[in-house]
Amino acid sequence: MKRRSFFKIVGFSAAACVTPAVLSACTSQTVVEEETGSDAAAQASYEIADQPEVSFDSTTDVLVVGTGVTGLSCALPLLQAGYQVTLCEKQEKLGGDSYESAGIMYVAGSKIQKQAGITTKVSKLWDQRKAQLEEANYSNIDFSRKLFEASGEWADTLADDCNAVFADPQTYSEEGTNEYILLPKNGIGDMDSVLAPLRDTLTSLGAVFQTGYRCCALIGNEKGEICGARFVSADQGDMKDIRAAYVVMATGGFASSQALIEAYAPDWVRVGCYTVASDGQGQLLCEGVGGQLSGMDNAIILTSDVPPVAAWGYFGPTLDISPLGVRLGREDSMTASARACVVGADGFWWTIFTNALSEGSQSRSVAQTVSSYKTRTYGPFDDLEALASGCNIPLDQLEEVFDDYDSMVDNKKDSLGRTSQWTRLEAPYYAFKQMPVRCLTHGGVTTDDTGQVLSATGQAVAGLYCAGSAAAKGGQGLASNGAFGLLVGRALVEKLDERKSQAETSE
Structure with missing residues (x-):
């Protein structure tokens, strides 16, 4: 009598058949192919979690x-x-x-x-x-x-x-x-x-x-x-x-x-x-x-909700500042400021940049991003007072951050770990508003x-x-x-x- 194999569903996930968010509905079944010499059995329908039998x-x-x-x-x-x-x-x-x-x-x-x-x-x-x-x-x-x-x-x-x-x-x-x-x-x-x-x-x-x-x-x-x-x-x-x-x-x-x-x-x-x-x-x-x-x-990696902006600090001078005017993290990292923003419950942060970035190697990215996110881009500002007013940051705090930043650039040494882009920020200034999001995982x-x-x-x-x-x-x-x-x-x-x-x- 001709033998017939039946391939069976293994590790079925109900969540995959609905929406990705409903993962609590996940179930797993371990079922393998069965062989039988019975014609009646060969015509039987095998269903797991309401799944139709396998048919390649x-x-x-x-x-x-x-x-x-x-x-x-x-x-x-x-x-x-x-x-x-x-x-x-x-x-x-x-x-x-x-x-x-x-x-x-x-x-x-x-x-x-x-x-x-x-x-x-x-x-x-x-x-x-x-x-x-x-x-x-x-x-x-x-x-x-x-x-x-x-x-x-x-x-x-x-x-x-x-x-x-x-x-x-x-x-x-x-x-x-x-x-x-x-x-x-x-x-x-x-x-x-x-x-x-x-x-x-x-x-x-x-x-x-x-x-x-x-x-x-x-x-x-x-x-x-x-x-x-x-x-x-x-x-x-x-x-x-x-x-x-x-x-x-x-x-x-x-x-x-x-x-x-x-x-x-x-x-x-x-x-x-x-x-x-x-x-x-x-x-x-x-x-x-x-x-x-x-x-x-x-094993969670955070970044900006506009990832290209989080990468700008690799290629030009930028400064990441909280709404209260506190420097958040090393700017030559796509993740440091986002994590600090969440830990500090700040809600968002500002990335300050100048023409040194917008006219540099990543000018295309800056132009496209600013064009796409006009309501998130502030400036130009001719001085720190205008920048503080435009971003609603206390002026004295902003001036202190910039003084510390200039000292860091001069000494090429950063307490937050920055290792590159040792260039002072010169007016006109621009500010881009960013929010932290989960972006990657490991494990x-x-x-x-x-x-x-x-x-x-x-x-x-x-x-x-x-x-x-x-x-x-x-x-x-x-x-x-x-x-x-x-x-x-x-x-x-x-x-x-x-x-x-x-x-x-x-x-």
């Missing part, structure tokens, strides 16, 4: 869930090796949160940086980057170093293989500053120059993209291996089951999940969020099939160094991989997440080559 709409070698920089980078080596890749994105456009980011990429040792005359050793640049990661309470520092050291190769791969375009570091790297920062072609906020060529290259290599479909469940077989996933359309009018030899979760962090923030970082639950897409769904689905979550306690699904998902006992969850901000070892930024995706893609090429070799031998 398509088959691929690797299914990548998420199309941010991690997912797109993961697909590249697989397609170049001739394997089939399907990438699914819950939003209607590709790129995920990466596309909307400020575009600051922490990269060392790339060709374009070397051509710009940056000869500082990667190991020395790592020491600077390591200090930043430790300040933000990142764990897995050893793996973070591995990704940082691979970031140059990732940038070279995108430039050489995909014609991605980066800005010339000579335009913004001087006096030893910003030597491990790479920007897109047109500077801050221009991730289209990086992601569009990558997307187009994947398309030319045969990638299949599905947008507007949210992953709501993983699918397992009788061996306990993950062998596909179920997706539901945004309006829940359509459902797709996709079969794959391997599934890669590249779904991003959990910054917009109120339930996960309350569980892992309750101090930040009342802070707004920049994105609605980082809902932790990948973490929950991996946990539902036995994957271990780690490193998520208080997530526990994996080995190839991205394979691990259980609490350290056992591999067969067929399931995770990379980027969804993984406990990821989340250090765009370039590191891209390098992580590239690493996982290459590891899966080896796995698929091995499977192909075994299949040919058995024949």
